[in-house]
Each structure stands twice: as structure tokens, then as C-alpha cells.
Amino acid sequence: MSNNIIITLPDGAKREYAAGVTPMDVAMTISEGLARNVLSAKVNGKTVEVSTPITAHAHLTLFTWNDKEGKTAFWHSSAHVLAQTLEHLYPGVKLTIGPAIENGFYYDVDLPAGKVISDNDFPVIEQKFLEFAREKAEFSMKPVSKDDALKLYKDAGNEFKVELIENLTDGDITFCDHSNFTDLCRGGHIPNTGFIKAIKIMNVAGAYWRGDEKKKQLTRVYGISFPKDKDLKEYLVLLEEAKKRDHRKLGKELELFTFSQKVGQGLPLWLPKGAALRRRLENFLQKQQVEAGYEMVITPHIGSKELYITSGHYAKYGKDSFQPICTPAEGEEFLLKPMNCPHHCEIYKFKPRSYKDLPVRLAEFGTVYRYEQSGELHGLTRVRGFTQDDAHIFCRPDQVKEEFVKVIDLVLYVLNALHFNDFTAQISLRDPSDKEKYIGSDENWAKAEAAIVEAVGERDIKTVTEYGEAAFYGPKLDFMVKDAIGRSWQLGTIQVDYNLPDRFELEYVGSDNAKHRPVMIHRAPFGSMERFVAVLLEHCAGKFPLWLTPEQAVVLPISDKYNEDAKQVLRLLNNHDIRGLVDERSEKIGKKIRDAELRKVPYMLILGEQEAKSGKLSVRKQGEGDLGSFTIEEFATFINEAIAADLN
């Protein structure tokens, strides 16, 4: 009678089985298709192989390729096969770790002296990998004692595995076998290697043992595998699409920005079209900010080292700043501004503040400079000089929530106007079990955290809450945005700060005539102008929203005869606040259209004999084609209504 156990499935259904049933057995009783596709399982929260017997009542979840957990098991298993392949192709290689990652997996290995893996070796690795995979070798786990495990790897001279095992508890150590290959492993595999039908070695890179740059550098081989050849092809298409959208490529093609070796790496040069676009973004935000009660300030590009010692940035980020600049006579030291907030604190202190003055909201498009290691630089997303759409709100503790709501509304407005429709707000709170590492009183933290949670609750947005992700100086809210091809970016941020008001001894006089400390809120809806433009460029693939795009329309005369008419049309459009150009070259209309299409100009206005007679324009939309005839007024109304829809 006690031989039977109850298995509870995720939908709450309860089924009865004989003790010792495996997840695979259960899958078979549900459906044949599921049994064919099931890759791994979770029994009472623990990831197991589908062949692991279940001996007692349990909650069971089955995973296929469509589940994150299924992919993880798939890629984890693939890492084993990669290890097997590398061991086969590079005798004497020392295996270290090889986890599944977001897109695929990697394996870190210590190659024998003199051996190097480069791109040319990928096909060989892929081929051998598939040979092994086709063996359909089953993965099987076996427990091993710590002594035996240590002995095995000591004999093999693999100091990395030895180090790993030394940190494990005896009785808790398992090996995984498949084919004739064995690796230290804690489990979570697919049934056999035969499920892996497609593999691509993506790249090879150096990686430090345990991520520590003082330790030995290993060779990391990245790969991604799939259960169907078709899946791999689709993935490669997606990568191609990402490549086409690369902001560095589009930035060059659309003449938005460039870099110069001579100016210095990581220092972007904004070209006229890019600068105009950025200015439009700044004006757009600034207009909203003025309406929301912000006051613009301007502060210099350098500041005394003392300023940053006071703020604490020098102690924490001194190493990440450029070397101080010294005045020749007095030997005073200045730093290139790495942060705007200390300057804004000094502006707050310019005069005594009353509780009636708060909140004080100081905003600045402030350019800052940070020393990023040369290998960290990347297009516009990681640079050494960039401009933050920075503002600091100095308010009373009881105003935090209201201010937060206002900032959230500002961020939502910005995201909407730029066609970012898929985003999540991440609330980062204190780690409740380790309150020591945070500055500020318990009471203030509780108040601020509650304020953020409540503020987010007042708006209808997707939210996740992360404990322990708060900054040491306060909780924060970050906006994680998904772009058009599904990649996630962190954009806007709102952070509460108790630290700087203390360090700068900021005060206001309360209604009780006593001095109080204000709370500071840092916020940047874009984050940095450089990074934001990069993300936006990749999101929209260079086709910016109409209100932002460099040229909204280009007038294309059919022949030189209509050039003057075209210029007149452009003047009329300019009067309606529409910007554009006339293509006056003596090219055929097909060529003019092609060039405008490639420049991603949203509207092409064709002007020839018919139009000259009828007083209308033939309108063509980029990427779509002919829209028919419009009078200038009709077109202007059409454009301005489309823009208004974005901005309201």
C-alpha cells in the first residue's frame, strides 16, 4: 500500500505512481510527444535527470526545450560534450569549469604549453563534437568520495578541479559519465547526447581562473547548440540582424558620430547630424523637465580633488578616474569631473533652504569623464567621456514618494515617445539579512523603500523586486528595456541617496525652526546621451521616430527643371516645422529614391510635371512605397499629427 506515491504536477493535478517512478515514466503517461521532448525535470525544487527515480510523494515539473530550465540542461550537457571533444583534440588539456549561459555555454580550459585555439579550429571542433553527440551516449551520475575525487584529479595533475573539490563537502560530490568521458558535475542533464543535433563554436577568449585577474588565464571556448539544425540557422539569422543594427555601423552610415585615434579612444565625436539629433533629444527632455519643476544649472568639467574626497567618490572611484590635473604654481589638484552630484550639492548649499523651498530639483546635461580600461570600451555604450541627463532632487523624507511618482511619469513619457514599449521596472532593495553594509538609518530606509514600492504601485508597469541589489547609499529603481529584437538594456535609473546629504552636511530649516537633513534623489531617464543613442539606434535599426530623425522628408525633383519648385516646396515645409533637403543632383528618380531609402529618410516627396500642374506632391514612405498624392498642407498636417501622437 505504501508502494504508491502521489506526484503533483505544476497545474495542481495529482497522479498516483509506483514508488521509483522516473520523471520520464511520468511524461510517458501524460503524452508521447512530451516524453519525446522532455529534457530535464525538477523534483521538489531540485533539478534532476529524467531517469532519476522518485521515491516519495513529490512535486514534479518537466522541462522541454521551450523552458529556460530545459535549455540550461541542454547547454550544460553540451558543455560536457565540448569538454570531451577538447580533451580528444588537445591531449593533455586541463578542464576547469563549463557552465550553461544565457545563450549557449562555454568551457574554460588550460591548454598544454604552446597550444592555441583560433577561429580556424572551430570547424574541426564542431565536427568532432557532432561525432560524439551522435553516439547518443547516456549521461549518468555517480556519487564519489572526496578522497577518491581528489586522488583522481591529483593524479591527472589538474590543480583546478582539485581546488574545486577541496571546497566541496564529502558525500555531496558526484561525477557524470557519458561515453567514456567523466567530469566532476552536480547534475542536470538531458537524457543522452543524441538530442544535440547542431553546434556552433561562437568564439574563443581569454578568461581568468575564477574571474580573478591575478590568477592564471585560461582559454574559454564559447558555443551554442540546438536540438534542430533549423534552430541554429534561425539563431544565426538573429545574430545577422543584430549585426545589421549595430550602432557603430549605423552611426557611421548615417553620419551620426565617429571616433578618432588622434583624439583618443573612447572619446566620441558627434558629427553634425548626430549632434542635431542629440540636441533634439536634450531639448525634448528639458522641456518636460521645466514643466516638472526642474531648474537647469551648469557646472564646470573639472573640480577640486577635495570635492570628491568629501563626496567619497575619490576613495571609491579614484582608481577609475584620470590622473589629477595640477596647477603649476600652487600645486592644487583637480579631477576631470566623474560625477555631477557633488557640484549640485554645492549649488544646494549656496543659500539656506527652508522646508517650503523643497523639493529643489537641479538638472544638468553634465559631461563626465571616467577612466575605463581600454579593453572595456565599446562604441557609444562604453566610453571615457559622456554626458548624463542628470538631475538631483533635494527633498524632505515625506516627499520621496511623490517625487518618485513624478520621475516615473517622466521616464514613462520618454520611453513612450521613443517607441520602447516593452520594459520592466526593477526595484532594488536592501539585503534584509545584511543591513550593516548600508549607510543611513533603518527608519529612513524603510520609508524610502516603502515609498518606491508604493510609487511603482501607482503606475501600471511590470515590476520585479531584487533584494540586496540596492546601492550602499540607498534603494533604487532601474528601467530594463527590451529592444525590437528582444535584447535587454538597462536605461533610466532613479536612486535614493542618504550618503551625500550627510557628507556635504546639507540642511533645510523645518517648520519647527530646527535644521533637518534633506534626502537626495539621483535620476537620469536616458542614463547617458551616448549610451541611449546607441540603444535607440539598435532598437529602431536607424529608423528613428519622426520627431527625432535627422531628415524628415526629402524632395526629389524628377529632373533639374523642377529644382526651383522643389526648393519652394521645402521652404513651405520648413514653415510647417518640417525639416528636410532637396536632392538637386541630375540623377534619375530611381537613383534618388534608392539613396533616400538607404539614408532611411522617412518620406520622399516626388515632384515632376504632374505635380507641378496639380499643385500636389507624390509621397513615398521609406520601406513601404507610394502613398499617393498630397497637397503640401495635407502632408504637413499628416506629419505633424504623427509627431504629436508620439509626444503626447
Next chain:
RNA sequence: GCCGGUGUAGCUCAGUUGGCCAGAGCAGCUGAUUUGUAAUCAGCUGGCCGGGGGUUCGAAUCCCUCCACCGGCUCCA
């Protein structure tokens, strides 16, 4: 900073077992053409082959070094 890769005209790229003056397409310039919804034709200009050093009778090509760019160095058996 470290590992691997790359660097040839404004752009995209060919040329590398060392060997005549380093090539193409696009862009640019000049001229012809006066055009109806994604490339009109012809001619011309344009390069210290990333910088420096070396090997050699001879280097874009081989070696050393520096610089920049690309991918990674966070994902933990």
C-alpha cells in the same frame, strides 16, 4: 590591463608560397544625359598597405615593437 583576432583609397573589400608602376565597386570630381517610384553613361582624381624598427638584392606580404579596432575576461562542479 590580459587572451584571441583584425588593420590595404572617404566606405566595403580583393591582393600575403616575398618580385613588374598596389587593384575593384561605391562615394568624390569633370562631362554627357533631363529622366516617373531602390543604381544612366564615360573619363578622372584619390593609398607612407595603422606607426616605428628589423631580415632581405627586393616587404602590403616574414620577424620585433607600439597604437587602434573587434570578440571576450559577470554567468561557477
